[in-house]
Amino acid sequence: MRFRQAAVAALRGLALAVFSLGGSIVFIVLTIVSSVLMVIGIGAFTTPLVLQGVRWFANVRRVLAAEWSDVRIPAAYRPFPADMRTGAAGQIEKLGYMKSDPATWRDLRWLFVDMIAGFVTALLPAALFLYPLEGYAIAIGLWRVYTDSGSYWFGPVHVTGQWSALGAALFGTALLAVGVRVNPTLLRLHFLLTKSVLAPAGLDLHERVEQLTRTRHDAVDTSAAELRRIERDLHDGAQARLVAMGMSLGAIEALIGNDPEKAKELVAKARSESVDALAELRDLVRGIHPPVLAERGLGDAARALALRMPVRVEVNIDLPGRAPASVETAAYFAISEVLTNVVKHAGAERIWLDIDYQDRMLQITVTDNGRGGADPSGSGLTGIERRLGTFDGVLAVSSPEGGPTMVTMEIPCALSWPKTSSSSGTV
Known part of the structure; x- marks a missing residue:
C-alpha cells in the first residue's frame, strides 16, 4: 500500500514538474509581452486575458493541492462589479480592477517561485523513484558501457566493475526505500510551498x-x-x-x-x-432558517439537503463542534446555492460535498464531474461570495472546460459543543 502511494506520488510529481516549468514559462513570457504591448495600447486588451489565464493556472493547482494532498489554498480574488461595462471600455476597467487586486500580484510572484522551487519540489518524488532504475540497469550490465567510455559515478558510488555496479544497485535501493517512505510528504511539501505564496497572508x-x-x-x-x-x-x-x-x-x-x-x-x-x-x-x-439546521447543526442539515438532490451526492463531514448560528446559516445557504447550480447547469452525474474544520477555518468543498466552464463572475457565485464576505469568508472556483468543477468556501470561526465523531456517506 505504501509502495503504491509512493509510486502515485512520483508520477504526480513528474507531471507537476512538467506542468510547473512549462506553464510558468509560458505565462511569464505572455505577461511580459503583454506588458510591453501596453506602450502601444494593445496590452490594455491582452493583459486581462493573460491575467485570467494565470488565475486559471493557479486555480488548477489549487484543485490538485486539495485532491492530491488535502492542502486547501483559498483564492480570495476580488469580485468584479456587477455593473462593469462591456467592450473596450470594459476591458480597460477590468484591467484596472485586476491590477489593484493583491491576489493578482501573488499569482505573478508565484509563477517565478513555481518555475524554480516548485519544479524542484515536484521533481524530487519522481527522482527518488526513477533514478534507482539506472542503478539496477548498471548492476545488470550497463556498467560495461560506462567503464568502456571512462569512469562513471552513480551518486557517491564510483562504478569501475561488477562489484561497484552492485554497489550502485544497493545505493539505488536505499534511494527507493527513502522514496517509498517520504514521497507523499514531498508532494505535500510542493503544495505547501504553493500555499505559502498563493494564500493571502493577511490584510493591511x-x-x-x-x-x-x-x-x-x-x-x-x-x-x-x-x-x-x-x-x-x-x-x-x-x-x-x-x-x-x-x-x-x-x-x-x-x-x-x-x-x-x-x-x-x-x-x-x-x-x-x-x-x-x-x-x-x-x-x-x-x-x-431550516429547523434541522437549528436543531442538529450544519452537518445534518447538509445531509438533508443532499437527500433532496436528484444527483448522487457523496457527503464527508468532519466537524468537531458547531459554528455560530449565523455562520451555519450562511454556510447552509451557500451549499444549497452551489448544489442547485450544479444540478441546473453542470450536467454532473456525481457530486462530492466535503465539510471540515482546520486552523480555525470552516472549510467547504463541492466538486462535481460535470462539463465545467462555470463563470466565477456569474450572479449565483457572486451572490455566494458576498454572503461569505460578510463573515470574512472567501470563495474559490476552478472549472476548466470539460470539468471537473471545484468550489471551495472558507469561513473563519470558532466552534463550540465539542464532539469527536465524523461521518461520511453517499446520498
Missing part, C-alpha cells in the same frame, strides 16, 4: 477597511433583498390563502342556517386552504 489596514465597507454594503443589500422576498412570498402565498379562508368562513356564517350542505362544502374548502397556508408558512420558515 487600508485593504481591511475597504473589505469591511464592501461586505457591510453587501450584507445590507442581501438583508433588504431577503426581506423583500419574504414580504412577496407572504403576500402572494399564505396571505392570499388566509384571505380566501376568511371569505369562506364569512360565506359559511351566512349559509349555515339556510343551506347546511353548502356550508359543509365551504368548511371542507376552508380546512383545505388552512392546510395549504400552513404548508406555505412552514416552507417560508424553512427558507429563512
